[in-house]
Amino acid sequence: MLKTEQQLREDVVQVGRWMFDKGWIAANDGNVTIRLDDDRILATPTGVSKGMMHPRDLLLCNLRGEKICGDRECTTEMAMHLTIYGMRPDIRSVVHAHPPVATGFAAAGRALDIGLLPEVILCLGSVPLADYGLPGTPALTEGMLPYIPKYDALLMANHGVVCYAEDVIQAFHRMETVEHFARIALVAELLGGPKVLPRAEIQKLFDSRARYHVKVHNHFEPGCPMAAEDMPEVNEKIEITRGQLLAIIDEALKVRGVC
Numbered sequence: 354m355l356k357t358e359q360q361l362r363e364d365v366v367q368v369g370r371w372m373f374d375k376g377w378i379a380a381n382d383g384n385v386t387i388r389l390d391d392d393r394i395l396a397t398p399t400g401v402s403k404g405m406m407h408p409r410d411l412l413l414c415n416l417r418g419e420k421i422c423g424d425r426e427c428t429t430e431m432a433m434h435l436t437i438y439g440m441r442p443d444i445r446s447v448v449h450a451h452p453p454v455a456t457g458f459a460a461a462g463r464a465l466d467i468g469l470l471p472e473v474i475l476c477l478g479s480v481p482l483a484d485y486g487l488p489g490t491p492a493l494t495e496g497m498l499p500y501i502p503k504y505d506a507l508l509m510a511n512h513g514v515v516c517y518a519e520d521v522i523q524a525f526h527r528m529e530t531v532e533h534f535a536r537i538a539l540v541a542e543l544l545g546g547p548k549v550l551p552r553a554e555i556q557k558l559f560d561s562r563a564r565y566h567v568k569v570h571n572h573f574e575p576g577c578p579m580a581a582e583d584m585p586e587v588n589e590k591i592e593i594t595r596g597q598l599l600a601i602i603d604e605a606l607k608v609r610g611v612c
């Protein structure tokens with residue numbers, strides 16, 4: 354059964370509270386929208402903590418981003434939401450936040466694009482990194498354009514994460530998956546580096562999506578996500594003895610005339 358506008362307002366307030374409680378947003382960060390119909394978008398206002406909103410704080414705007422109802426002002430990142438709705442007719446909700454670990458990857462210039470966890474491969478495929486763009490300007494979305502048709506979660510370089518889905522709860526869950534993936538990838542790096550799945554195993558996961566009723570637009574393409582075979586050789590592990598290591602160091606010092 355379709356939810357009423359009031360129920361959807363309550364959903365947005367709830368998602369804002371969850372994001373705040375999880376530490377994904379500080380101060381007035383983040384924004385959430387729902388496409389109500391062909392003409393109207395329900396949006397969080399600017400200048401308000403998304404963890405402390407009331408359903409009446411939300412506003413309605415049209416598909417040009419102009420406010421049509423509400424006391425507060427529209428989010429400055431509305432253009433990003435409108436771009437996603439314009440390119441993806443299947444999408445009914447967009448959620449943007451700054452979850453710290455995934456945003457750390459984005460700030461380090463690193464996509465979350467390794468084939469590491471079955472759940473992430475099934476649900477998202479890969480999480481690409483969109484080029485940096487100045488917030489509040491069209492540049493913010495320019496770097497995302499190549500990825501929006503295929504992917505449902507994007508890292509935004511030096512900024513944060515945006516996820517979108519058929520409803521606001523699913524969009525929130527996608528953000529949760531991205532942040533959880535980022536945390537696990539970081540721990541795997543601290544423990545000696547992730548063991549990326551081989552191509553054949555990643556393909557099996559893509560093939561099993563229909564069985565799990567997963568509706569996503571991406572297919573397994575080379576490097577999206579990266580398979581074990583795609584990983585740069587710099588991560589390749591080699592074994593040498595202590596004696597061999599000392600010999601290499603001696604040789605290097607001799608070449609530089611140190612000893």
Ligand SMILES: [Zn+2]
Pocket residue numbers: 382383430449450451488512513
């Ligand atoms: Zn932001």
